[in-house]
Every structure is written in structure tokens, then in C-alpha cells.
Amino acid sequence: MLSMRKLILQLAVSLDSYIEGPNGEFDWCFTDQDYGMSEFFKRIDSLFIGRKSFELMMTMDDAAMPGFPKLTEYVFSTTLTEVKPDAILIKGNIESEVRRIKNEPGKDIWLFGGASLTASLLNAGLVDEMILAVHPIILGSGKALFSNISSRISLILTDTKTYPGGLVMLTYQTIIG
């Protein structure tokens, strides 16, 4: 039996678990080196993104994301009626749609955000792995990575990597209860 595609939450976070500053800032994210992203990109062929994050990305210059691979984009929204031509809009039951996509042949899937989609998928036990690039900063406020989590989620630490600039990459598997 082929193993199912994994859904991987991979994000930069502050030490206090924010993914953006209070005004959407991500100027605190290290960009001086690759931080394992090119290795990560080899594992994936698809990306899950919530509506707000998708709309934010649409406003950004492609050049802002050097080395970003060609991925199948799944945009999760109950309000959008269309997305750009090469993306796939997921409007229906999130859980069943995600289970269906994870059962399709393919590489692993990057859960890119945002907070609402992440919470839904974590609460449904559909996130298999988390790779968090913990940056050496306390932001104090902003958009929290973990919000609306309905109950404890136990994790298995599978890797840690410390970079000279103080970034710590923590990799966890979720324990599906």
C-alpha cells in the first residue's frame, strides 16, 4: 500500500508563536540563507492556503519568493467564487476535501496558512507534521500561529537544527488520537 501524502505545516514563528507582527510585518524573518527550504521544496508538490493569506500573496511580487517551486495551489474559502486560473478553489467540506486530496497520488503538501485554516486542520487531526522556524525574537503581538485550538495536541519531536544566527528549526509529528 502506498503511504498517504503528508500535510506539513511549515512556517516561520517568533518565540511567542506569532507568524506576523501586528501590522502584518514579516521583516523579522531571516532571509540571509536557505534554512532548509530547498530540501523541503523537494518533498512537496502542492500548497494549501486560506483565503486571507491567498489574497495577501496575490498582492505580492513573485520576485519576492525566489526559489519558490511550481506547486498546485489549493485555496480554501467559503466566500470566493473564483481564484486565479492555475489554482484550485476548495469551497465545500474542508475535512472531506483534505482527506480526498491527501489520498490522491502525489508528493507531500505544504500547509502555508493562515491561522483559521491551520486551526481547522489541526483540530481535525489532518496535519501530519510541523516544521517551525523559531526566530530569536518576541513580537509581543500580531497574528498567532495557534488560535482556536479545541484541545491538546501531543507531538513527537523528530528533528531540531540550530543555525548560527539563532534560528532553531523544530520538526514535530502530530499524534493522531
Added chain:
Amino acid sequence: MLSMRKLILQLAVSLDSYIEGPNGEFDWCFTDQDYGMSEFFKRIDSLFIGRKSFELMMTMDDAAMPGFPKLTEYVFSTTLTEVKPDAILIKGNIESEVRRIKNEPGKDIWLFGGASLTASLLNAGLVDEMILAVHPIILGSGKALFSNISSRISLILTDTKTYPGGLVMLTYQTIIG
């Protein structure tokens, strides 16, 4: 010139930066081994604690804290009028009192909590070091370690230690701006 005593925030946190569950639970904290505490205890001779955490500790059996060293306890409160005989009540201006204590001769000082005292001292730039025992769990709710932080705090990662059970000990110095 003698170097000043350091104020060290040393705590167990969940991956989502909670120090207690929603009902004050700390059953998720690993207790199966020492996790560097006996080395840490050698560095310190005093403890800073907020009023709520102090009152919580007073309800606990001493036996619950094996290996807890004899420390000078400073209890920070604007409402208490007395504390137990061997503790010192700090009622006045927190910042000047903490500066005074840090300038006294002695070993380093453990900032034990709670959230309100921690926020005040972080915002005042009086916390020198943070040693966080990041546990492999998302609690989802509870008491947040970092709340009411008024502005960004940049950190320097000075040590990481990964334990077999998945606990990661992260040590940071704060950058006093």
C-alpha cells in the same frame, strides 16, 4: 567591577507558549528527569515571584518540589501586606527595586512568574536571560507566558539542548536596547 546579578526567566512552556493549561494544569510538564535544573540551581540564590504565583505555591506541598534549593524569595505585590516570615515583600516601584536587588552582591536570580510580573520586567528590559523548556505539546489555551509585551524584544540564542523525550531547552540572552 563585579558583574551585576542576572535575572533569569526559567520556565516550562508548551509549543504554543503557555505555562499552564486553562485550569492551571501543569500535568504536561516532564518530571521524569532533572532537565538541567540542578545545574541551574547552582547559579541562583534568589527567586522573584508575583502575587498570584506566590499564593498558588503556598497551597502546594513542599514535597512537590524535590531538590528545590533554599532561595531568598522576593514576592511582588501591590496588595499583600505581609508574606511568610522568610520571604521579602516588594510593594513599591518594581523597576527601581529590581535594579537595587540586581546590584546587591549575590548569585543570579530566578524569575519564576507569573505572567504579569514577567511582562513588567521584560518591558522594562530587566530580564537578562530566558531558559525555556519547550515541551512537545500544543495546549491550545491557558496562561500565556508572553502577554502585555509592549514592543519587540530581540534575543540572542546562546544554547539549545534536545532531550530524548522531545523537550527542547532554548536559552536566550535579551538584547537591552
